[in-house]
Amino acid sequence: MATTLLQASSLVEKDRACIWHPFTQMHTARPPIPIVRAKGAYLYAEDGSSYLDAISSWWVNLHGHAHPYIVQKIKSQAEVLEHVIFADFTHAPAVELASRLLSILPGAMSKVFYSDNGSTAVEVALKIALQYWHNRNTPKTKVICFENSYHGDTFGAMSAAGRNEFNRPFWKHLFDVKSIDPPLKDQEDKSLIQLQSILDKGEIACFIFEPLVLGSGGMVIYPPNGLSRLIQCCRQHDVLTIADEVMTGFGRTGTLFASEQVSEKPDLICLSKGLTGGFLPLGVTACTNDIYNAFLGDHLHQAFLHGHSYTANPLACSSALANLDLLLEDACNAQREMIAECHKEFCQQWQLHPKLKRCENLGTILALEYQVENSSYFQPMRDRLYHFFLRKGILLRPLGNVLYILPPYCIQNKELKLIYDRIILTLKGDL
Numbered sequence: 001m002a003t004t005l006l007q008a009s010s011l012v013e014k015d016r017a018c019i020w021h022p023f024t025q026m027h028t029a030r031p032p033i034p035i036v037r038a039k040g041a042y043l044y045a046e047d048g049s050s051y052l053d054a055i056s057s058w059w060v061n062l063h064g065h066a067h068p069y070i071v072q073k074i075k076s077q078a079e080v081l082e083h084v085i086f087a088d089f090t091h092a093p094a095v096e097l098a099s100r101l102l103s104i105l106p107g108a109m110s111k112v113f114y115s116d117n118g119s120t121a122v123e124v125a126l127k128i129a130l131q132y133w134h135n136r137n138t139p140k141t142k143v144i145c146f147e148n149s150y151h152g153d154t155f156g157a158m159s160a161a162g163r164n165e166f167n168r169p170f171w172k173h174l175f176d177v178k179s180i181d182p183p184l185k186d187q188e189d190k191s192l193i194q195l196q197s198i199l200d201k202g203e204i205a206c207f208i209f210e211p212l213v214l215g216s217g218g219m220v221i222y223p224p225n226g227l228s229r230l231i232q233c234c235r236q237h238d239v240l241t242i243a244d245e246v247m248t249g250f251g252r253t254g255t256l257f258a259s260e261q262v263s264e265k266p267d268l269i270c271l272s273k274g275l276t277g278g279f280l281p282l283g284v285t286a287c288t289n290d291i292y293n294a295f296l297g298d299h300l301h302q303a304f305l306h307g308h309s310y311t312a313n314p315l316a317c318s319s320a321l322a323n324l325d326l327l328l329e330d331a332c333n334a335q336r337e338m339i340a341e342c343h344k345e346f347c348q349q350w351q352l353h354p355k356l357k358r359c360e361n362l363g364t365i366l367a368l369e370y371q372v373e374n375s376s377y378f379q380p381m382r383d384r385l386y387h388f389f390l391r392k393g394i395l396l397r398p399l400g401n402v403l404y405i406l407p408p409y410c411i412q413n414k415e416l417k418l419i420y421d422r423i424i425l426t427l428k429g430d431l
C-alpha cells in the first residue's frame with residue numbers, strides 16, 4: 001500500500017533536477033511517485049507500494065499494464081520493422097489496422113489518416129474539414145464546439161474547445177470558434193436553437209464534439225438523442241461533423257464507440273488513447289469517401305500536406321492490432337458489462353446522497369460530482385480527494401470536485417468494490 005508517498009527517492013531527486021511534468025505546478029507539487037513496474041490494474045512504486053490504476057493511466061490502458069499478448073506482438077514487430085517513413089511507403093501493420101478499424105467504426109468511414117496522439121488526431125480532423133471547403137472553393141471557415149469541451153493542447157485543438165481557463169494565456173492566438181451548450185437531458189431544444197442560429201449565418205465549416213461525455217470538462221454525461229438532432233441539423237446545412245472519440249473510443253461508454261449510440265453518424269472520427277491498449281502513442285482520423293475525394297486532383301496543393309515523423313509507426317500499429325484482438329473477445333465484452341453493472345448498482349444506491357450533486361454512469365465510466373459552492377477544475381477539494389485515494393493505494397485523479405472511475409477492463413469485481421468502499425468513506429465524512 002502507499003505508505004511512503006512523501007519520501008523522496010533518488011529517482012525522484014533526479015527527476016526534479018531535469019523534468020518538467022504535464023499539468024503540474026512544479027513550484028508546489030509534491031514529489032512524483034516513482035513507478036518501477038506495472039502489471040494488470042496495478043502500478044508498483046520504487047518503495048514497494050502499489051496503486052490500483054482506476055483511471056487507466058490517463059484513460060489509455062484497456063486490458064491492464066504489460067499485457068503479455070500486446071508485449072509479444074510489439075516485440076515481434078520490433079525484430080522485423082521498427083519504423084519507416086510513411087510518405088511513399090507503406091507496411092502491413094498500418095494497412096491491416098486501417099482496414100480493421102474501418103470495419104468496426106460507426107458511419108461510412110472509408111479512409112484512415114494516422115498521427116501521433118489525441119491532439120494531433122483532432123488537428124488533422126480540423127485541418128481536413130477546413131481544407132475540404134477550401135478545395136471546393138466554398139467560403140466556410142468557422143468551427144462550432146460545445147461549451148466546456150476539451151480536444152487537446154495543441155493550438156488547433158485548444159481553439160476548437162473555445163476560450164477557457166486552461167487556454168487563457170493563448171486566447172489572443174486561438175482562432176475564433178462558436179460554442180453551443182451540450183444537449184444535456186431536457187435541454188436538447190436549447191442546444192438545437194443555438195446551433196440553428198449560428199448555422200443560419202452560413203460560413204460554418206464543421207462542428208466538433210465529444211460524443212455522450214465531455215471528459216476533461218468534468219465527465220458530463222448527456223443522452224444521444226439531442227446530439228443526433230444536432231448532427232442532422234449540421235447535415236441539412238452542409239456542415240461537416242467531427243466526433244472526437246479520443247476518450248470515448250474502444251468500449252468506454254458501453255458500445256465500442258460512443259457514436260454507435262447516436263443515430264446520425266459523423267463525417268470524421270478522431271481516435272487515440274485506448275487505440276494501442278495504452279502501450280504506444282498513436283492517433284487516427286477517419287473520414288468518409290466524400291471528404292477524401294475532395295483532396296484528389298492533379299496538383300499537390302490540393303493534397304493534404306500534413307504528416308508527422310512517426311506517422312503510422314509499425315510498433316504502435318502492431319500494438320493497436322493486438323489491442324483489437326483482445327478488445328473484441330467475448331471475455332473483454334463480459335468484463336465491460338460487469339464494470340457497467342457494478343457502476344450502475346453503485347449509482348442506484350448513492351445518487352441521492354446529500355453530499356453528491358450528481359452520481360451517474362455510462363458504460364465503464366462512473367462520475368460523481370460532490371456538492372460544493374463553485375464546481376470547477378480548480379476546486380481545492382480536488383487535492384484532498386486525490387491524496388486521500390493515493391493514501392489508500394488507489395489512483396483516481398479528480399477533475400476539481402468531480403471524481404470518476406475509468407478503469408482498465410481487467411479490473412476485478414472485488415477491486416471495484418474496494419474503490420466504492422473508499423468513496424463511501426468520503427461520503428461519510430472521512431475526507
Ligand SMILES: Cc1ncc(COP(=O)(O)O)c(C=O)c1O
Pocket residue numbers: 117118119120122150151152153210215216244245246247272273
Ligand atoms: C476528447 C479528447 N480529445 C483529445 C484529447 C487529447 O489527447 P492527447 O492528450 O493524446 O493529446 C483528449 C485528452 O484527454 C481528450 O479527452
